[in-house]
Amino acid sequence: MVYLRAKAFKRKKGAKPKIYYYLVEARREKGKVQQKVIRYLGTAETINSDYKELSDLRAKHNPKS
DSSP states (O other): OEEEEEEEEOOSTTOOOEEEEEEEEEEEETTEEEEEEEEEEEEHHHHHHHHHHHHHHHHHHSOOO
């Protein structure tokens, strides 16, 4: 089973934690669930900027009629 995992990481005491997203696969090995990271997706900011760039490219190459 493949799903999205969010992992919070805090750098400094009192700082707001930054959330990183991963695409992970869950499977059973020796009776225990093990997660394998398939792909690192980045932070919410990088995911949003990548999505915006892709949507801009799509609009440029596929203009609405």
